Amino acid sequence: xxxxxxxxxxxxxxxxxxxxxxxxxxxxxxxxxxxxxxxxxxxxxxxxxxxxxxxxxxxxxxxxxxxxxxxxxxxxxxxxxxxxxxxxxxxxxxxxxxxxxxxxxxxxxxxxxxxxxxxxxxxxxxxxxxxxxxxxxxxxxxxxxxxxxxxxxxxxxxxxxxxxxxxxxxxxxxxxxxxxxxxxxxxxxxxxxxxxxxxxxxxxxxxxxxxxxx
Amino acid sequence: xxxxxxxxxxxxxxxxxxxxxxxxxxxxxxxxxxxxxxxxxxxxxxxxxxxxxxxxxxxxxxxxxxxxxxxxxxxxxxxxxxxxxxxxxxxxxxxxxxxxxxxxxxxxxxxxxxxxxxxxxxxxxxxxxxxxxxxxxxxxxxxxxxxxxxxxxxxxxxxxxxxxxxxxxxxxxxxxxxxxxxxxxxxxxxxxxxxxxxxxxxxxxxxxxxxxxxxxxxxxxxxxxxxxxxxxxxxxxxxxxxxxxxxxxxxxxxxxxxxxxxxxxxxxxxxxxxxxxxxxxxxxxxxxxxxxxxxxxxxxxxxxxxxxxxxxxxxxxxxxxxxxxxxxxxxxxxxxxxxxxxxxxxxxxxxxxxxxxxxxxxxxxxxxxxxxxxxxxxxxxxxxxxxxxxxxxxxxxxxxxxxxxxxxxxxxxxxxxxxxxxxxxxxxxxxxxxxxxxxxxxxxxxxxxxxxxxxxxxxxxxxxxxxxxx
Ligand code: SF4
Numbered sequence: 105x106x107x108x109x110x111x112x113x114x115x116x117x118x119x120x121x122x123x124x125x126x127x128x129x130x131x132x133x134x135x136x137x138x139x140x141x142x143x144x145x146x147x148x149x150x151x152x153x154x155x156x157x158x159x160x161x162x163x164x165x166x167x168x169x170x171x172x173x174x175x176x177x178x179x180x181x182x183x184x185x186x187x188x189x190x191x192x193x194x195x196x197x198x199x200x201x202x203x204x205x206x207x208x209x210x211x212x213x214x215x216x217x218x219x220x221x222x223x224x225x226x227x228x229x230x231x232x233x234x235x236x237x238x239x240x241x242x243x244x245x246x247x248x249x250x251x252x253x254x255x256x257x258x259x260x261x262x263x264x265x266x267x268x269x270x271x272x273x274x275x276x277x278x279x280x281x282x283x284x285x286x287x288x289x290x291x292x293x294x295x296x297x298x299x300x301x302x303x304x305x306x307x308x309x310x311x312x313x314x315x316x317x318x
Numbered sequence: 319x320x321x322x323x324x325x326x327x328x329x330x331x332x333x334x335x336x337x338x339x340x341x342x343x344x345x346x347x348x349x350x351x352x353x354x355x356x357x358x359x360x361x362x363x364x365x366x367x368x369x370x371x372x373x374x375x376x377x378x379x380x381x382x383x384x385x386x387x388x389x390x391x392x393x394x395x396x397x398x399x400x401x402x403x404x405x406x407x408x409x410x411x412x413x414x415x416x417x418x419x420x421x422x423x424x425x426x427x428x429x430x431x432x433x434x435x436x437x438x439x440x441x442x443x444x445x446x447x448x449x450x451x452x453x454x455x456x457x458x459x460x461x462x463x464x465x466x467x468x469x470x471x472x473x474x475x476x477x478x479x480x481x482x483x484x485x486x487x488x489x490x491x492x493x494x495x496x497x498x499x500x501x502x503x504x505x506x507x508x509x510x511x512x513x514x515x516x517x518x519x520x521x522x523x524x525x526x527x528x529x530x531x532x533x534x535x536x537x538x539x540x541x542x543x544x545x546x547x548x549x550x551x552x553x554x555x556x557x558x559x560x561x562x563x564x565x566x567x568x569x570x571x572x573x574x575x576x577x578x579x580x581x582x583x584x585x586x587x588x589x590x591x592x593x594x595x596x597x598x599x600x601x602x603x604x605x606x607x608x609x610x611x612x613x614x615x616x617x618x619x620x621x622x623x624x625x626x627x628x629x630x631x632x633x634x635x636x637x638x639x640x641x642x643x644x645x646x647x648x649x650x651x652x653x654x655x656x657x658x659x660x661x662x663x664x665x666x667x668x669x670x671x672x673x674x675x676x677x678x679x680x681x682x683x684x685x686x687x688x689x690x691x692x693x694x695x696x697x698x699x700x701x702x703x704x705x706x707x708x709x710x711x712x713x714x715x716x717x718x719x720x721x722x723x724x725x726x727x728x729x730x731x732x733x734x735x736x737x738x739x740x741x742x743x744x745x746x747x748x749x750x751x752x753x754x755x756x757x758x759x760x761x762x763x764x765x766x767x768x769x770x771x772x773x774x775x776x777x778x779x780x781x782x783x784x785x786x787x788x
Pocket of ligand 1: 453732750
């Protein structure tokens with residue numbers, strides 16, 4: 105997994121609450137059994153004029169020329185709610201989004217971000233609104249710096265906002281760790297747990313075909 | 319350390335699965351069951367195979383075909399969704415390779431993952447169960463810690479038998495009083511989401527308790543827990559009671575004989591201790607709840623069926639979200655919901671497609687017909703539900719009323735490029751999500767109970783079901 109330490113890039117405002125994963129990547133845009141080929145379907149319902157079409161809606165923020173190189177999203181509460189589809193994060197990442205700044209995230213989406221090297225940074229609404237005001241005015245450009253080591257978002261005008269993130273999530277993102285590898289280091293403890301648990305809760309441990317009674 | 323520190327149900331489930339604490343406040347938690355479906359499970363199994371890691375214990379993982387599979391009578395592998403067959407064949411191949419039991423398209427136990435898992439006794443009290451699907455919380459109705467994850471986390475659970483997880487907040491939701499006639503668990507859930515917000519349960523496990531919960535049958539309890547993800551909650555829980563045990567006994571993967579007795583003894587301990595502490599307490603008097611219907615594009619945008627669209631946004635929410643929802647739904651502030659003409663009605667989904675739901679809808683439809691020009695569809699949650707409904711003759715009630723009667727699956731709960739009701743059509747639906755284009759291109763979804771859907775289908779417009787109940 106790609107590590108995340110610090111990023112200075114164009115940030116786009118999408119200040120809406122409850123942006124769900126059906127909006128981020130509509131199910132109709134997920135055409136194959138895989139994690140690729142999803143960027144084109146990102147925000148398809150908002151980004152294109154027609155459902156299923158490809159003619160850009162010029163009003164949608166990511167279609168505006170000044171936000172073409174967006175790598176950071178500034179958005180509203182409960183971002184990524186709804187379906188658990190990890191395709192939402194795969195689509196964002198493939199498009200080039202590396203960090204999302206929101207007052208809150210839906211829990212499954214937040215985990216999915218961390219597993220794919222995308223930073224979910226929590227910042228209060230008021231701070232996001234002030235960052236958006238700065239970006240929209242465009243006086244100091246459209247870029248922000250997101251610094252995961254310092255847990256800070258910095259604007260070109262010198263403003264600094266401290267963001268919050270889960271400790272383990274931060275650690276995994278900083279080193280680009282693979283969670284399965286980390287967990288398999290505890291293989292002995294997992295085995296010991298299972299040995300104990302088989303005695304305590306035998307009904308948990310199914311026997312395969314033998315359980316296939318009518 | 320005090321030996322008798324009071325524990326919540328969540329505490330008990332957490333502690334009994336704790337393999338070890340990890341640095342940074344996370345824990346390694348043992349996972350007892352992994353459920354998969356062809357939409358997201360296929361991706362997880364492929365990812366795992368590509369990394370060369372085996373499934374730790376394939377006997378504790380199960381897979382079903384529900385999301386992509388066609389639901390028209392006489393179906394095979396062909397799907398209306400473009401490319402759907404690739405998901406079906408990939409799932410078949412990947413589960414065979416991994417040695418995971420698959421409930422295939424033509425299996426008598428096939429159905430929506432959260433409907434068949436309880437039916438087969440795959441979920442049991444006290445278990446941890448995960449699935450790459452957000453409505454896994456449904457299964458918390460059995461006193462199991464069951465929650466939705468992403469595909470990468472599903473790979474983790476399959477490969478290691480564990481997940482790395484931060485302990486969720488706990489919220490106790492006490493439902494007092496008793497619901498009136500024609501009011502259901504769906505209406506309670508929509509009332510709670512509207513009151514506490516679509517992010518009100520963020521990061522929490524909600525424990526539902528109180529007399530209104532105790533009085534519910536298992537189907538209603540599942541409906542209530544199903545909607546927990548619409549609060550952004552991690553999951554929901556209901557402590558198992560005699561009703562839960564009766565319901566589970568004899569199910570295929572439930573223990574038998576002496577093991578059943580042992581299990582039951584353990585499960586009777588699965589309740590929050592009287593002095594247990596919660597991070598938050600919510601309550602609702604069920605007596606005050608009316609049949610609900612959503613007006614917007616988030617489940618938090620709901621009102622009583624006889625009420626009107628709110629005049630302003632929810633406090634603290636961006637005005638843009640409110641305006642967008644109204645524009646999308648083609649509604650005005652202050653407009654009454656009752657009487658709004660409908661194009662279609664849908665009864666189905668993991669929220670409301672169990673036998674009890676179909677019975678309730680049929681009791682409204684019996685001897686009546688749906689409004690002319692309206693399209694109405696009923697999709698049982700599982701092949702077993704379909705069989706049992708047909709044995710009672712419910713399918714005849716639906717068909718006589720003008721409903722289509724389908725094979726089991728998710729069907730038009732979500733739009734994957736295949737079947738839909740039509741662009742910008744207005745649909746009343748027993749599902750769980752009214753998101754933009756969730757059910758079809760620009761489709762306007764109004765969420766409601768099966769009773770309200772059935773009554774509205776008859777009236778041809780959104781309507782209060784209570785006058786039609788006998
Ligand atoms: S019925 Fe709908 S909400 Fe439930 S699992 Fe299927 S697609 Fe998801």
